[in-house]
Amino acid sequence: MKKEQQLDMYHQMVLIRRVEERGAELYQAGKIGGFMHLYIGQEAVSTGLIAAREPRDRVITAYRDHGVAINCGLSADEVMAELLGKATGMSKGKGGSMHMASVEKNMWGGHAIVGGHLPIAAGLALGDQYAKNDNVTICMFGDGATNIGYFHEALNLAKTWGLRVLWVCENNQYGMGTSVERASAVSDIRQKAEGYAMKNAEVNGMDVMAVYEAAKEAIQYVRKEGQPYFLEVDTYRFRGHSMGDPERYRKAEEVKQWQENDPIGIFNKYLLDTKASTRKGLDEIEARVEEEVNKAVEFAEASPEPALEELFTNVYVEEVNR
Amino acid sequence: MAKITMREAISQALMEEMDRDPAVFIMGEEVGVWGGTYAVTKGFYDKYGADRVKDTPIAENAIVGAAIGAAMVGQRPIAELMTINFAFSAMDYIVNQAPKLHYMFGGQFTVPLVIRAVGGGGRQLGATHSQTPDAIFAHFPGLKVVSPGTPEDAKGLLKSAIRSNDPILFIEHATMYQVRGEVPEGEYLIPIGKSKVQRAGKDLTIVTYCKGLELSMKAADELSKEGIEAEIVDLRTLRPLDMEPVLESFKKTNRAIVVEEGWKSYGVGSEIVSRMYEEAFDYIDAPILRVAQKEVPLPYNRALEQAALPQVPDIIAAAKEVLR
Numbered sequence: 001m002k003k004e005q006q007l008d009m010y011h012q013m014v015l016i017r018r019v020e021e022r023g024a025e026l027y028q029a030g031k032i033g034g035f036m037h038l039y040i041g042q043e044a045v046s047t048g049l050i051a052a053r054e055p056r057d058r059v060i061t062a063y064r065d066h067g068v069a070i071n072c073g074l075s076a077d078e079v080m081a082e083l084l085g086k087a088t089g090m091s092k093g094k095g096g097s098m099h100m101a102s103v104e105k106n107m108w109g110g111h112a113i114v115g116g117h118l119p120i121a122a123g124l125a126l127g128d129q130y131a132k133n134d135n136v137t138i139c140m141f142g143d144g145a146t147n148i149g150y151f152h153e154a155l156n157l158a159k160t161w162g163l164r165v166l167w168v169c170e171n172n173q174y175g176m177g178t179s180v181e182r183a184s185a186v187s188d189i190r191q192k193a194e195g196y197a198m199k200n201a202e203v204n205g206m207d208v209m210a211v212y213e214a215a216k217e218a219i220q221y222v223r224k225e226g227q228p229y230f231l232e233v234d235t236y237r238f239r240g241h242s243m244g245d246p247e248r249y250r251k252a253e254e255v256k257q258w259q260e261n262d263p264i265g266i267f268n269k270y271l272l273d274t275k276a277s278t279r280k281g282l283d284e285i286e287a288r289v290e291e292e293v294n295k296a297v298e299f300a301e302a303s304p305e306p307a308l309e310e311l312f313t314n315v316y317v318e319e320v321n322r
Numbered sequence: 323m324a325k326i327t328m329r330e331a332i333s334q335a336l337m338e339e340m341d342r343d344p345a346v347f348i349m350g351e352e353v354g355v356w357g358g359t360y361a362v363t364k365g366f367y368d369k370y371g372a373d374r375v376k377d378t379p380i381a382e383n384a385i386v387g388a389a390i391g392a393a394m395v396g397q398r399p400i401a402e403l404m405t406i407n408f409a410f411s412a413m414d415y416i417v418n419q420a421p422k423l424h425y426m427f428g429g430q431f432t433v434p435l436v437i438r439a440v441g442g443g444g445r446q447l448g449a450t451h452s453q454t455p456d457a458i459f460a461h462f463p464g465l466k467v468v469s470p471g472t473p474e475d476a477k478g479l480l481k482s483a484i485r486s487n488d489p490i491l492f493i494e495h496a497t498m499y500q501v502r503g504e505v506p507e508g509e510y511l512i513p514i515g516k517s518k519v520q521r522a523g524k525d526l527t528i529v530t531y532c533k534g535l536e537l538s539m540k541a542a543d544e545l546s547k548e549g550i551e552a553e554i555v556d557l558r559t560l561r562p563l564d565m566e567p568v569l570e571s572f573k574k575t576n577r578a579i580v581v582e583e584g585w586k587s588y589g590v591g592s593e594i595v596s597r598m599y600e601e602a603f604d605y606i607d608a609p610i611l612r613v614a615q616k617e618v619p620l621p622y623n624r625a626l627e628q629a630a631l632p633q634v635p636d637i638i639a640a641a642k643e644v645l646r
Contacts, residue, residue: 123391
């Protein structure tokens with residue numbers, strides 16, 4: 001990989017981290033409503049995955065979607081504006097934290113029903129199969145989603161019909177507050193893919209280059225073979241499930257242990273060790289992120305609220321009597 | 323005008339639209355090799371092939387969910403649910419995904435999807451296979467719910483549904499596939515969201531749709547023999563609901579009943595009557611009555627099942643009651 005791309009990935013990871021840290025502050029200040037699920041600790045997963053796609057490959061994810069949106073090319077401005085529910089958000093303030101998307105960036109949401117987007121992901125791939133192209137759909141979901149019926153219906157359909165989906169299980173060890181062992185019959189989640197005769201692999205999700213390499217190989221397989229692939233990515237969220245998480249289910253030492261493997265720290269060291277950048281170069285990226293995030297917060301705060309008439313727009317595509 | 327069955331009307335609509343637009347395809351349980359459990363897609367598999375007539379696993383979430391995804395990226399799938407009773411297995415997609423995606427992402431996604439489903443009782447299929455739960459689905463903004471009562475409407479409305487860019491639940495009735503009716507020659511469309519006066523009359527208004535239309539027409543013929551002329555307004559679309567022809571008729575007759583096959587409580591009639599009270603209170607000369615299914619799960623036994631379903635004599639009795 002070219003070092004420019006690596007530095008771009010570093011920029012994305014730091015940007016996700018800082019957008020979310022500022023988002024958390026704004027949430028505590030009451031400026032962001034609803035649920036907000038932070039991606040902090042998992043940045044290497046979507047950064048590595050999405051770096052490995054071609055622009056024509058589709059991405060769809062669950063509600064922990066701010067990072068995915070940024071990796072797909074949405075600006076910090078749009079993400080922050082949507083968090084604040086402003087008209088300038090990509091979903092015009094109607095979706096919020098859990099519902100970010102962009103057709104232009106091939107980012108198909110931001111879906112908040114656990115497992116609900118997996119059959120939809122199969123459908124995106126079905127649409128491509130029907131159109132006779134070899135686009136790949138990358139579908140990300142948590143470990144918790146692998147226990148619900150949607151998951152099994154979607155994997156079965158994808159394998160039966162040869163749909164080009166890269167299923168990516170972000171195993172962050174907990175579905176809300178319930179550990180994988182307490183909720184899943186098999187804690188080695190990719191075993192579930194074996195049940196559908198689906199090629200699969202496991203990768204360390206704290207190492208962005210490892211994720212990238214695994215994703216590259218997986219995407220190539222999916223595209224070439226016209227078959228789905230299952231990638232289990234081991235990761236960890238450093239923050240609670242959502243902003244209102246008492247975190248009674250895990251010990252501070254466990255969190256600390258994972259934080260020592262901070263994906264940004266690991267990548268920072270890698271870039272220095274491989275001489276892809278100097279300390280000064282990385283400091284400059286971090287300084288640039290600070291500016292971007294400050295600007296995004298200013299942009300979001302200064303943006304208008306959606307007009308009240310927006311309440312009734314986009315219920316249907318076609319005009320209807322209410 | 324040609325006289326064809328409801329089954330032929332629906333079949334023709336599907337075929338014409340598949341011929342017209344290559345983005346249209348069908349997916350569902352036994353739609354292909356089998357030819358459709360109600361034989362609506364008989365011959366389609368041979369004509370269009372497995373790519374366009376897709377037999378699915380028995381997995382309603384996958385059927386409707388994947389159809390939504392394909393629609394989002396520009397195809398125009400028709401997802402068939404073998405019966406509307408299986409729609410409950412795909413409830414998340416029908417009420418919580420398809421109707422929300424356009425709105426929730428600020429208009430970025432469109433879901434040009436038709437979900438065809440067969441509903442209704444009267445075939446001794448027992449409680450879990452005989453329901454008429456149309457009102458549940460009509461509750462959700464973002465979804466359109468269409469349920470025709472004649473072959474002409476079935477064909478014209480289904481063609482419009484397939485061309486629509488909104489998600490649509492198209493509800494057919496299991497006992498009406500052999501119903502015959504005249505349909506116009508050549509291509510025609512019937513707009514979604516328009517109620518229609520199916521029989522003119524001056525003495526009372528019967529508001530109904532789908533199976534209720536068939537029963538109400540028979541009841542109106544009987545009433546006519548006694549000198550009572552009922553005007554029948556067929557809703558055809560439950561959401562968006564077109565109340566104009568209903569109100570127009572009622573302002574003339576001042577007396578009305580609502581006939582539906584589903585349960586009375588929280589049903590279509592509840593909505594229609596509420597709107598009439600809200601929008602035409604000054605025109606009410608008698609309490610508006612509802613004719614609907616008895617509040618029980620439908621039994622298997624034929625006599626018991628028929629006793630639970632609304633019948634022509636129930637409609638006649640209700641009509642006479644509001645004319646008293």
